[in-house]
Amino acid sequence: MKYHVAHIDLHFAEEWQNDLFVQSLFDAGFDTFDGQDAYIPSDAWTENQAAIEALFANTAEVKLISVEPCPDENWNATWESEHPIQELPLGIRIIPHCAFGAGYHETTSMMIDALMTADLQGKRVLDHGTGTGVLAIFAKRLGAAEVLALDIDDKSVSNAQENAALNNEVINVQLCGPVLETDRTFDLILANIHRNILLANMSSYAACLAPGGQLWLSGFYESDIPVLTDAATQYHMHLIKTVSNGEWRLLKLIRD
Numbered sequence: 095m096k097y098h099v100a101h102i103d104l105h106f107a108e109e110w111q112n113d114l115f116v117q118s119l120f121d122a123g124f125d126t127f128d129g130q131d132a133y134i135p136s137d138a139w140t141e142n143q144a145a146i147e148a149l150f151a152n153t154a155e156v157k158l159i160s161v162e163p164c165p166d167e168n169w170n171a172t173w174e175s176e177h178p179i180q181e182l183p184l185g186i187r188i189i190p191h192c193a194f195g196a197g198y199h200e201t202t203s204m205m206i207d208a209l210m211t212a213d214l215q216g217k218r219v220l221d222h223g224t225g226t227g228v229l230a231i232f233a234k235r236l237g238a239a240e241v242l243a244l245d246i247d248d249k250s251v252s253n254a255q256e257n258a259a260l261n262n263e264v265i266n267v268q269l270c271g272p273v274l275e276t277d278r279t280f281d282l283i284l285a286n287i288h289r290n291i292l293l294a295n296m297s298s299y300a301a302c303l304a305p306g307g308q309l310w311l312s313g314f315y316e317s318d319i320p321v322l323t324d325a326a327t328q329y330h331m332h333l334i335k336t337v338s339n340g341e342w343r344l345l346k347l348i349r350d
Contacts, residue, residue: 096136097164100146103130103157113315113341115156120288122146136163180228183210184235188228188257200339201286201312205229208310208337208344212282214238220280220302222295223287227254227267233284234263242278244270274298281307289314293325300329303349308334312344319343 106112116127122145123138139146139161150158180188183206209229215237221230224243234241243258243265245251251269258265274295281304285292292311299309309331311322316338322345323333330350337344 097133098136098139098161099164100124100132100134100161101130101159102132102150103159104155106155111155113317115153117289117315117317118149121290122149125288133164182206182228182232184232186228186231186235186261188226188231189253189260190226200342201344202228204337204339204342204344205284205286205310205312206232208346209233209236209284212236214282217281218279218304220244220276220278220283222270222274222283222285222299223291224254224267225250225286227257227265229284229286230254230265230267231258231261231263233282234258234265235261238282241265242276242280243267244274246270246272274302276302278302279304279307283307283309285310286312289318289322292322296322296325297329300326300331300349303331305349307349309347309349310344311347312342314343315341316343319345323347 104112104115106115119127119132123142124132124134126133147158150156180190182188206229209232214233216239219233219238219241221233221241221243224230224245227243230241230243243254245254248269251267254267258267272294275298279302283299283303285295285299292313303309309326314322319336326332326347331347332350333345334348335346
C-alpha cells in the first residue's frame with residue numbers, strides 16, 4: 095500500500111484540543127500520527143485532498159507544512175531501523191515490517207495483557223486488523239484451537255505470515271476488505287483498529303460472534319467509548335470491562 099506523509103505544525107493550548115484534531119485526522123483517512131507527521135494511504139489522500147486541506151485551513155492552531163509521497167522502500171527502511179525485532183513474553187518475537195502492532199504500543203500491550211490472563215484453551219479466535227500478527231500469535235501460543243487473522247493491507251498479511259512462521263505457530267492469515275465478511279463463528283474477536291473502522295464493522299462482529307463470546311476493542315480514546323458501546327448494544331453486545339493505558343482504552347464486550 096502506498097502512503098503519503100503530511101508534515102504538520104501543531105500548537106494547541108490544551109491537550110484535549112490536540113486529541114480532537116488528531117481524531118479529525120483519523121476521520122479524514124489518516125491511519126497513523128507520529129508527533130509532527132501524519133500518514134495516509136495515497137488513494138485516500140487523492141480522494142480526500144480538498145477536504146483535508148480545508149480542515150487545516152479552518153484550524154488556526156495547525157499548519158500544514160507539506161504533503162509528499164512516502165515510497166515503500168524508504169518507509170520500510172525507516173520503520174525497521176526504528177523498530178528492531180521485538181522480544182515479547184512467552185518467547186514470542188515480532189519483526190515489524192511497517193505493520194502496526196509490534197507489542198510496544200499502549201493499545202497492543204493492553205490486548206496482550208488481557209490475553210495473558212484469559213482462558214483460550216480450545217477457543218476460536220479472530221484477530222481483525224492483525225498488522226504484524228502479534229495478537230493472533232499470542233492467542234495461538236496461549237491455547238486457542240484456531241486463529242483467523244485478517245488485514246486490509248497485503249504487506250501486513252505478508253508480515254503476519256512471516257511472524258507466525260518465525261514463532262512456529264499455525265495461523266490462517268488472509269487479506270480482507272473494509273467490512274468484515276465471514277460465515278464462521280468465533281468465541282473471541284480482537285479488533286485493535288481505529289474507532290470508525292470498529293463502528294463500520296460492529297454488525298459484522300455481532301454476526302460472527304458465538305453466543306456468550308467476547309469482543310475486545312481497542313485503538314481509541316475515552317471520548318470514543320459512548321458511541322462504541324451504543325453501537326454494540328444495538329447488536330446485543332454489552333460492556334463488561336474497560337481497561338486504560340495512558341490515553342488509550344480497551345473495551346471487553348460480551349454477546350447476550
